[in-house]
Amino acid sequence: GGAMTDPKGDRSKGPSEQDDPDLFTRIVDSDEKGVYVSGAKAHQTGCINSHWIILMPTIRLTQNDKEYAVVGAIPADVKGLTYIYGRQSCDTRVMEGGGDIDLGNAKFGGQEAMMILDRVFISWDKVFMNGEFEFASMLVERFTCYHRRSYVCKTGLGDVLIGAAATIADYNGVPNVSHIKDKIIEMTHLNETIFAAGIASSHQGHKMKSGVYLNDDMLAQVCKHNVTRFPYEISRLAQDIAGGLMVTLPSEKDFRHPEAGPM
Numbered sequence: 001g002g003a004m005t006d007p008k009g010d011r012s013k014g015p016s017e018q019d020d021p022d023l024f025t026r027i028v029d030s031d032e033k034g035v036y037v038s039g040a041k042a043h044q045t046g047c048i049n050s051h052w053i054i055l056m057p058t059i060r061l062t063q064n065d066k067e068y069a070v071v072g073a074i075p076a077d078v079k080g081l082t083y084i085y086g087r088q089s090c091d092t093r094v095m096e097g098g099g100d101i102d103l104g105n106a107k108f109g110g111q112e113a114m115m116i117l118d119r120v121f122i123s124w125d126k127v128f129m130n131g132e133f134e135f136a137s138m139l140v141e142r143f144t145c146y147h148r149r150s151y152v153c154k155t156g157l158g159d160v161l162i163g164a165a166a167t168i169a170d171y172n173g174v175p176n177v178s179h180i181k182d183k184i185i186e187m188t189h190l191n192e193t194i195f196a197a198g199i200a201s202s203h204q205g206h207k208m209k210s211g212v213y214l215n216d217d218m219l220a221q222v223c224k225h226n227v228t229r230f231p232y233e234i235s236r237l238a239q240d241i242a243g244g245l246m247v248t249l250p251s252e253k254d255f256r257h258p259e260a261g262p263m
Contacts, residue, residue: 025040027068169184198223
């Protein structure tokens, strides 16, 4: 897991200027074996499923922020690390007897968590930045370049949603109605636009001195920008095609209820 985002606190101030020094992850101690870090990382997608976590700075740093210029790898079950599992709007359905149609990807669904670090130890062989604040902004830029291009994965979800909307149109008997076809075409257009930006970013990648390839930064940002807008419109169009029943549908528990189900 790549742990970059800190809680940040007052965003008009840098890490060393905060009232609470733990709003950004920092080195609090070191010895001959390694360093000790405290702080927190927010919005950590998939961290519960990870074997290792790589901690990174989240913003440009200055000379005063040297203790915050730390990159290091820690086991996901390291001493001093607490996960606070994130809330999602539909997570109570897990406890309602569903599991087939109500939970989506029931076995391999994603999750986000807040990671609280309290004097977490990182051995020197797993420390990759130790006070070199001048490289923090470059690291953030390169990480986000890869990460924002990776949002092309959202188009897989879009494909599923488009297919579901088309299927519902069939069920409703309106697959050939012009405005329904127009909406499905628009959903496809938006989804493939996200995909195109991600693929183009990779195609325009260049080889760096290390031999590693870095994808095109501008197109990576465009891919991310599209992802912050288009999936919501795709979802709106799917809801429009399906009608209100998709939003107010009975639960799986009610569908399987011996009395309510048949009704």
